[in-house]
Amino acid sequence: MVIESLFYFSLAVLQALEDGLKKADADPSVKAVMICGENGKFSAGADIRGFSAPQSHPGIGLAPIVSLIESSEKPVVAAIEGVALGGGLEVALGCHYRVAHVKARMGLPEVTIGLLPGAEGTQRLPRLIGVPAALDMITTGKHIPATEALKLGLVDEIAEENTIEAAIRLANKVIGQPLAPRRLSLKPVPTLPNMEAFLREALVKVKKQARGCLAPELCVQAVRAASERPFAEGLRRERELFRLLLSSGQARALQYAFFAERAVRRWATPAGASWSSANAQPVRSAAVIGLGTMGRGIVTSLVKANIPVVALEQDLENLKKGRKAVMLLLEREAMKMEGGAQRLDFHNPARLQFTVDFDLLRDVDLVIEAVFENMALKKEIFHKLSKICKPGALLCTNTSALNINEIASATSRPQQVIGTHFFSPAHVMRLLEIIYGSHTSPSAIATAMQLAKALNKIGVVVGNCFGFVGNRMMFPYVQQAVFLLEEGSRPEAVDEVLEDFGFKIGPFRMSDLAGLDVGWRSRQGQGLTGPSLPAGTPARQRHGQRYSPLPDLLCEHGRFGQKTGHGWYLYEKAGGRTATPDPWLHNFLARYRDTHGIKARAIDQEEILERCLFALINEGFAILAEGIASGPEHLDVIYINGYGWPRHRGGPMFYASTVGLPRVLAKLEQYSEVHPDVPGLRPNAFLRKLVAVGSPPLQEWMSYVSWQSPKL
Numbered sequence: 001m002v003i004e005s006l007f008y009f010s011l012a013v014l015q016a017l018e019d020g021l022k023k024a025d026a027d028p029s030v031k032a033v034m035i036c037g038e039n040g041k042f043s044a045g046a047d048i049r050g051f052s053a054p055q056s057h058p059g060i061g062l063a064p065i066v067s068l069i070e071s072s073e074k075p076v077v078a079a080i081e082g083v084a085l086g087g088g089l090e091v092a093l094g095c096h097y098r099v100a101h102v103k104a105r106m107g108l109p110e111v112t113i114g115l116l117p118g119a120e121g122t123q124r125l126p127r128l129i130g131v132p133a134a135l136d137m138i139t140t141g142k143h144i145p146a147t148e149a150l151k152l153g154l155v156d157e158i159a160e161e162n163t164i165e166a167a168i169r170l171a172n173k174v175i176g177q178p179l180a181p182r183r184l185s186l187k188p189v190p191t192l193p194n195m196e197a198f199l200r201e202a203l204v205k206v207k208k209q210a211r212g213c214l215a216p217e218l219c220v221q222a223v224r225a226a227s228e229r230p231f232a233e234g235l236r237r238e239r240e241l242f243r244l245l246l247s248s249g250q251a252r253a254l255q256y257a258f259f260a261e262r263a264v265r266r267w268a269t270p271a272g273a274s275w276s277s278a279n280a281q282p283v284r285s286a287a288v289i290g291l292g293t294m295g296r297g298i299v300t301s302l303v304k305a306n307i308p309v310v311a312l313e314q315d316l317e318n319l320k321k322g323r324k325a326v327m328l329l330l331e332r333e334a335m336k337m338e339g340g341a342q343r344l345d346f347h348n349p350a351r352l353q354f355t356v357d358f359d360l361l362r363d364v365d366l367v368i369e370a371v372f373e374n375m376a377l378k379k380e381i382f383h384k385l386s387k388i389c390k391p392g393a394l395l396c397t398n399t400s401a402l403n404i405n406e407i408a409s410a411t412s413r414p415q416q417v418i419g420t421h422f423f424s425p426a427h428v429m430r431l432l433e434i435i436y437g438s439h440t441s442p443s444a445i446a447t448a449m450q451l452a453k454a455l456n457k458i459g460v461v462v463g464n465c466f467g468f469v470g471n472r473m474m475f476p477y478v479q480q481a482v483f484l485l486e487e488g489s490r491p492e493a494v495d496e497v498l499e500d501f502g503f504k505i506g507p508f509r510m511s512d513l514a515g516l517d518v519g520w521r522s523r524q525g526q527g528l529t530g531p532s533l534p535a536g537t538p539a540r541q542r543h544g545q546r547y548s549p550l551p552d553l554l555c556e557h558g559r560f561g562q563k564t565g566h567g568w569y570l571y572e573k574a575g576g577r578t579a580t581p582d583p584w585l586h587n588f589l590a591r592y593r594d595t596h597g598i599k600a601r602a603i604d605q606e607e608i609l610e611r612c613l614f615a616l617i618n619e620g621f622a623i624l625a626e627g628i629a630s631g632p633e634h635l636d637v638i639y640i641n642g643y644g645w646p647r648h649r650g651g652p653m654f655y656a657s658t659v660g661l662p663r664v665l666a667k668l669e670q671y672s673e674v675h676p677d678v679p680g681l682r683p684n685a686f687l688r689k690l691v692a693v694g695s696p697p698l699q700e701w702m703s704y705v706s707w708q709s710p711k712l
């Protein structure tokens, strides 16, 4: 008998499964049962949308179905195609046998949405594949290919062709064989000589990586229960931990992030361009100009995505250095992939070639410029590209802040100029900030979004302003952090607060990693420091607003961060990675405060967190009000995937909604009164408006913005 399920479980599907099983068990002509999915997809698990109403959630009702499958007196075989994830894999674990298509993937990704497998998976999986392998799958949520599943014993057979036929063959073969040995709930968990030590170490490792996220830790506790308790008691522990997570704010934040990352695909611009009507152009070949850190990562991303690349540098010396670095990156990437070297084939000139000759860019579909952040140089390059590249070629710039319109003005085809802001390391970071200029065509936007998908990145479409979205919100965040140093704090104190919040690295470690000279060059370019600063400008004021020269002063002392061995911290050597608090800096801060008559004060953790985060969030409201981004989800996806915002807090705007907009507003007003010359603390009018209308839920915020993108 065949019972078909749905891609992700609804209550109706569970009912159909239960009815089908009972009917099969009651029908003497039925000798075996096979469970398969529809349209070549087994199941993606429970419907995540349902978690907001836990009591009626299919995930809760799935466990009894899994037990019903396992207790069937007739062999039940799972035919796994496409994916078997979460509850889908737990259903397969209740089956007595499992056949998977060679291209199928399996996993228990509940941890990625703030939960743990809630249909007895934490108790069955360790019994089938052992604690180490089960713990790795459950605490990471990773998908494993069928070949690995076979090696682990997660599946009994792999089918190259028709999985359903293979499953039916197996079902017929096992009719009449004893089922007790196939019931995982009756199997003991395979022992380990050092189980206690293994579980303790696993917990320490998971807690360190989770940086405050609860679910991975509770996953370890559920698997520990499997190793220590009888099956029924382990189930009770699983249910207890599942309900604890289900009601947690972290689960809501992670589920919000899951859907936000899908919502940003449905982009729109205030001018009316939209994902639903724009047509992407094919990108069958690409070029990258500039083989610095970013260019190397971008080339590597394109090769990994199977897009033939021409990598261009300005001269042979830089080309040789860039080529060497790219080949090293690709060799490392190839080692991570099964058959990587063959698949990437990057020694093949048809796949990857290096040149100093612009003429080789004549026929590519898309060019990504990744040279120095210097407007004159970028305009010179775009002017040249505009003359050389074929008419339909897309001309992209990897600038992280500069005006797209000005760059486009150097070409005769501004409709094909677009910002594609990659994040370092470009072959690792998933975010691609896509910035349209005033003349950028809808097709160019759609093509850039298609490129993001091809590179396995998350594209977010944003408008053109200084710093776009990510860096524009990052500026007030870092600015507040530096002001806090002037007022009495230290880099390690500020970083500790933000890292305890969940950031991988705080603002000062981040600045040392990126290089203080990057911002310094930008501020020199803006005339905020250096020789172009008008004589008589007050040291701590620019354009009538508070300004901290601290980062400039560090750069003038040659302290660029890790690359010079000292910046906000001291490192073991130039290029060192180990940051230690630097007595020189502490003395320097004390001297600086004396010079400017600043009396140091003790600054508590709450003020540090709020001054940094609420200034960032406040800029987010300005961005939404100006129509630079289509919605709060876009800002949250950018921060989670490009700036290390802790995923289990949902993103800055989601976090603001959980703190409560009235509190964010009140604290900004309080800090703004103390620091009236810091514009970033003055509450944005849109934030005020939302509070005034009763702080509606985040999904409704954009209905209160005066500009409106067309209904998607």
Ligand SMILES: C[C@H](O)[C@H](C)C(=O)SCCNC(=O)CCNC(=O)[C@H](O)C(C)(C)COP(=O)([O-])OP(=O)([O-])OC[C@H]1O[C@@H](n2cnc3c(N)ncnc32)[C@H](O)[C@@H]1OP(=O)([O-])[O-]
Binding pocket: 008, 044, 045, 046, 047, 048, 049, 058, 059, 060, 062, 083, 085, 086, 087, 088, 090, 109, 110, 113, 115, 116, 117, 118, 119, 121, 259, 262, 263
């Ligand atoms: C009891 C049990 O223990 C527990 C409690 C559970 O079982 S909890 C649930 C555990 N399962 C998961 O965590 C799997 C989550 N899904 C995925 O990982 C991926 O979807 C995918 C399966 C690998 C396919 O990737 P894709 O890239 O091909 O398509 P997509 O764009 O991602 O998804 C296509 C569309 O389907 C929607 N979607 C996908 N999975 C969904 C799910 N489980 N629930 C609701 N919607 C889902 C998604 O929002 C998108 O909608 P829209 O944006 O088009 O409107």
